[in-house]
Amino acid sequence: MESSNLKDVTGGVEDAYGEHRAIEEQLVTPWTVSVASGYSLLRDPHHNKGLAFTERERDSHYLRGLLPPAVVTQELQEKKLMENIREYQLPIHKYMAMMGLEERNERLFYKLLIDNVEELLPVVYTPTVGEACQKYGSIFRRPQGLYISLKEKGKILEVLKNWPERAIQVIVVTDGERILGLGDLGCQGMGIPVGKLALYTALGGVRPSACLPITIDVGTNNQQLLDDEFYIGLKQRRATGEEYYELLEEFMSAVKHCYGEKVLVQFEDFANHNAFELLSKYRNTHLVFNDDIQGTASVVLSGLIASLKPLGGTLGDHTFLFLGAGEAGTGIAELIALEISKQTKAPVEETRKKIWLVDSKGLVVSSRKEKLQHFKQPWAHEKEPIGNLLDAVKDIKPTVLIGTSGVGRQFTKEVVEAMASFNEKPLIMALSNPTSQAECTAEEAYTWSEGRAIFSSGSPFDPVEYNGKVFVPGQANNCYIFPGLGFGLLISGAIRVHDDMLLAASEALANQVTDEHYAKGLIYPPFSDIRKISANIAAKVAAKAYELGVATRLPRPENLVEYAERCMYSPIYRTYR
Ligand SMILES: O=C([O-])CC(=O)C(=O)O
Numbered sequence: 001m002e003s004s005n006l007k008d009v010t011g012g013v014e015d016a017y018g019e020h021r022a023i024e025e026q027l028v029t030p031w032t033v034s035v036a037s038g039y040s041l042l043r044d045p046h047h048n049k050g051l052a053f054t055e056r057e058r059d060s061h062y063l064r065g066l067l068p069p070a071v072v073t074q075e076l077q078e079k080k081l082m083e084n085i086r087e088y089q090l091p092i093h094k095y096m097a098m099m100g101l102e103e104r105n106e107r108l109f110y111k112l113l114i115d116n117v118e119e120l121l122p123v124v125y126t127p128t129v130g131e132a133c134q135k136y137g138s139i140f141r142r143p144q145g146l147y148i149s150l151k152e153k154g155k156i157l158e159v160l161k162n163w164p165e166r167a168i169q170v171i172v173v174t175d176g177e178r179i180l181g182l183g184d185l186g187c188q189g190m191g192i193p194v195g196k197l198a199l200y201t202a203l204g205g206v207r208p209s210a211c212l213p214i215t216i217d218v219g220t221n222n223q224q225l226l227d228d229e230f231y232i233g234l235k236q237r238r239a240t241g242e243e244y245y246e247l248l249e250e251f252m253s254a255v256k257h258c259y260g261e262k263v264l265v266q267f268e269d270f271a272n273h274n275a276f277e278l279l280s281k282y283r284n285t286h287l288v289f290n291d292d293i294q295g296t297a298s299v300v301l302s303g304l305i306a307s308l309k310p311l312g313g314t315l316g317d318h319t320f321l322f323l324g325a326g327e328a329g330t331g332i333a334e335l336i337a338l339e340i341s342k343q344t345k346a347p348v349e350e351t352r353k354k355i356w357l358v359d360s361k362g363l364v365v366s367s368r369k370e371k372l373q374h375f376k377q378p379w380a381h382e383k384e385p386i387g388n389l390l391d392a393v394k395d396i397k398p399t400v401l402i403g404t405s406g407v408g409r410q411f412t413k414e415v416v417e418a419m420a421s422f423n424e425k426p427l428i429m430a431l432s433n434p435t436s437q438a439e440c441t442a443e444e445a446y447t448w449s450e451g452r453a454i455f456s457s458g459s460p461f462d463p464v465e466y467n468g469k470v471f472v473p474g475q476a477n478n479c480y481i482f483p484g485l486g487f488g489l490l491i492s493g494a495i496r497v498h499d500d501m502l503l504a505a506s507e508a509l510a511n512q513v514t515d516e517h518y519a520k521g522l523i524y525p526p527f528s529d530i531r532k533i534s535a536n537i538a539a540k541v542a543a544k545a546y547e548l549g550v551a552t553r554l555p556r557p558e559n560l561v562e563y564a565e566r567c568m569y570s571p572i573y574r575t576y577r
């Protein structure tokens, strides 16, 4: 090597491939090695342990000198990082710190998330993940997940093969058109599949390497993004119709081709029209699950089942009114109708009549049927039209009021007061996410109902003190269900998702609510127990899969709860030889 070139070569590494000497126009090869050691081991998030590498590991993996001398435990690293994260005032900064940690040291990231789940869930998930998606273009560092855009049409199989992991078990996919209640965020929706899959691992125990977040980019109709010079997605309006469905068809068959029959595809935050269409199109040929329709339904049904204990009576004794007739609203409504039908043996067509929906045009009634989208039609019951929520509440006198509109502040004082005027304990669920889109706050629900409401919301609210009593709101978020449900599908090797599995998941979750929880006014168990809760949900879902004959992992393990617990990912460091 000529000495004149040595000054360009940093770190004492011989410039064997001429990468440092190459001038701009010369092509170079991006070399790498496959077994991580030394410097590359420290930069491999799957294997890096930072200061927790032992003396022996430092010797045998060429780490001497690359780390300061202290050797610490994973617990001490955790303590330090939690202190760091608590220093940040803004949630988005905490989010960025957590994502940075995931990029550096995956096991430590999951250890923090699992051990501090109640504190960190609002950071890596709703509500902060919503803000992260809105700002994704500017907080974006290394790409996470896989981007499949219209540019990759005809090449999706090759794109999947670019992903470094082969043994994928769960895919969460979005097209970014309806991110939480925030609307079309295009390609920036990637934060959602990334966040959901972090919960698959932390709450459900799926190995991180088996998880694949995907964003399908068919453009965006969000003008602000189209005008933004930093926007990371395709700068065009959304492809629709045949062009859209062809891309999704190619995607769904490539996924099956690449990962087999048992890979779970979770659809997340698609707009209504596509969400229903994709679910009905693929539910009989693929292992698919729509979290916004089915996961939300299962968690809400669970809350209702649990609330029957303090309220008394049966599900069929209740009258339900929804604000919002999209994926979540109609998905929940259908699952409630199905459960009542199972309990009472009445046909679903009958049990649906206890459930009413209000959309942006008022109460969904039969005179509107012709003009309604197909997913709203089963809910168009006989009644005079009613134009707004308050009048619908006063007329129908529901015992349960559920908000799934994606529009904040719709449960006004008048609405909550009306609910409280004819219900001793009105059940109020403000499910839209993130917090800014919630139909009302916890404080409003308790204050306006004079402390009588049983309240839960999609995004978390702090406990509220009213008249000297502390009320703890529940978080009716689908993250109670999807990690356990998905894990149950995986451990049984299920090849299809069946509605009975959703019912089994709801019942399993409701069974985890103890007298101690009820005494605090809760209808959901605390998240601090979520791994145990998920194992129980997984066991019930797996049992259902065996019962229905869609499980392929044979023979069936005898004790499914124990089996689920044994299969769960643990974030504890491994020792390297
Ligand atoms: O992500 C969440 O918090 C729940 C959810 O699926 C949504 O709001 O779309």
Ligand SMILES: [Mg+2]
Binding pocket: 180, 268, 269, 291, 292
């Ligand atoms: Mg969602």
